Structures are given as structure tokens and as C-alpha cells.
Amino acid sequence: MNELEINAGLAPTENYQYAQQVGAQLFVAGQVPYDSEANLVGTDVAKAQARQCLNNLRTLITLYGFKERDIRLLKIYVVGEQQNLLDAWKGVTEWFENDVPPATLLGVARLGYEGQLLEIDATVISEDSQ
Template sequence: MNTLEIQAGLAVTPGYQYAQPVGNQLFVAGQVPHGIEGNLVGIGSPHAQASQCLKNLRTLMNLYGFSDRDIRQLKIYVVGDHANLTNAWQAVAEWFDNAVPPATLLGVFLLGHENQLVEIDATIVRIES
């Protein structure tokens, strides 16, 4: 189902699509901090997990001809206390060189994988010029 994504270096997903391009938009599943082998990256580190989520998002966007400048909104979900939110946000700010697109940082109780602290979702729209 996700042959192109797997060939681009993303992990196998269990029964759902990574993304679906529709015109100038890219609809994406929330990005989780999995490395190419499907292992969770950065256990215990919201910073490392946020960076991996963004790396996976960039790989996915590039695969479909989108770039960071096409991100219109981010949602960053973080498990844990305020320090975890701050650490995840620091990674996001670094990734975008302190020019983060509109974003929402949310503290949540639990995410889908054991030891997962961060998941990042994005609204992606390419503006034709």
C-alpha cells in the first residue's frame, strides 16, 4: 500500500496510508518517531522524537513534490509534563530555524505506540505561483 514511501526510507505502516495527494494539497497521517526499520527513535526524549517526526514528514512531502514552505499548520501532540512540551517545541523551533508555521502544541495522555511521546500532524498546501 505504501510502496513509494517505503522506498523513500519510511517505515512500513500497519494498514493505513502515509499520505494522499489531492491537487495542490497533501493529506498526511500523523507522523510518528519511527526510523526506517520501524523502531521507535529517541525513547524518553521528546526532542529526539519531534525531530524524527519532522524528518519523516519532510521525506514524505519531498516524495510528493512538496516542501517545508508548503506547511500551513502543524499540530504537535506530546505526552507528559510541561518539560516534555518545551523539549518537543525546542526541536520544532530548531527544525524551522525559529520561523515555525502556525502551530498548536498539545499535551496528551497517550499516543499510539508504547514509549511514543510525540506525534506531528500537518496541513500542507502548495500555493501555485
Template sequence: MRAERLSPAGLAPPEEPYVHAVRAGDTLYIAGQVAFDEHNRVVGAGDPRAQIEQCWRNVEVVLRSQGGSLHDVVKIVCYFKDIRHFPIELEVRGELFGDGPFPVATVVQVANLGLDSLLVEIDATAVLAA
């Protein structure tokens, strides 16, 4: 099985040496998404909800590029600069996933996310229909 490296339309190309996602068969590994818009500008500086929503929008862009949806997500890892923003992410996730199915989740607080203005990063793994 060959792994396919993906740089979906609608996301700015990373400035560092990585791709937004790798698809290996039915499994889609999505790199940590931060609150960057399609021009690599930070969305919602100082606003954790706006940043969380942008992270999830970016995850959805990758999923849609492969014919998937949030319901294909089986695992997420949420990295918070301030763990007190976690309840906001739970609220947003509840709105996005509705009654489920829900992914497994790991949540951690980190010292830094690369830029001082970034508050959260979300990475995801999805299993897509064959």
C-alpha cells in the same frame, strides 16, 4: 480532483490500515508521524528531543517525496504524552523553520500514543506549488 494515497520511500509502511499522506490537488495531508525509523523501530526511547526530531524528519520525507519542503507546511498538530515536552518541540521547530514562514499550530496533551515508548506525534498539512 482525485486524491492520491502516498506511501513514500524512506518510511516504513504503516502496520495499521492507513497511508502516510494523501495529496488532493495542491494540498498534502500528512498523517501523524511518530518516532519510527524506516524499519518501524522507535527512535529515542525516553528522549523527547530525539523523538521530536525523528517526527519532523518523517514529515520532511513525505514533503520531499512530493517536491515540497517545510516552508510549504501551513498547519501542524502536535500531540504530547507530556505537555512539558512542548518547549523542546518549539526549539526544534525554530531550528527547522528559521525565520519562517511558520505554520499555524495546535498543541495538545494525550493519554497515549499507541506505544508506551512514544512521547510525541506530529501531523501536518501543506500547500504545494502547482
């Protein structure tokens, strides 16, 4: 994590690299539902956590000079019962206004933080490079 990411509004996270740019590609580590002060957003609400993860993703890719349309692949990790997966997917589809890039929705046993239901990672490739 660097000062640029903190100043952009991403939560300070020790020993964590948010993204790595290789040419026209940006490989994004899992975005978590934390606000800029490292507070969990949407406790027990998968849809709200999905929105926060995607808002963090937008902040990050914009910081690196990419656009939302450059998101080429999402992986969405969800803790809990089937309803959490459905609610998370609803949050994702609403955020993308029903035009979601290729995505994989996965149910998992747990994630890194207490109360965290979602994590979203992405591969981003600049449209301008094609």
C-alpha cells in the same frame, strides 16, 4: 502505505495511509518518531522524537513533490509533563530554524505506540498554487 513510501525510508505500517493529495494540497497523517526499520528514535527524549517526526514529514512531503515552505499547519501531540511540551517545542523551533509555520501544541494522555511521546500531523499546500 505503498511501496513508494517504504522505498523513500518511511517505516512500513500496516493499514495506514501516510498522506492523501488533493490537487495542490497534501493532508499528512501523524508522523511518528520511527526510523525506516520501525525502531523508536529518542526513547524518553521529546526533542529527539520531534526531530524524527519532522524528518519523516520532510521525507513524505518531498516524495509527493512538496517543499518544507509549503507546510501551512502543524499539530504537535505530546505525552507527559510540561517539560516534554517545552522540549518538543524546542525541537520543532530548531528544526524550522525559528520560522515555524502555524502550529498547535497539545498535551495528550497517550499515543499509539509504547514509548511514543510525540506525533506530528500537517496540512501542506503548494506555494505554486497561490
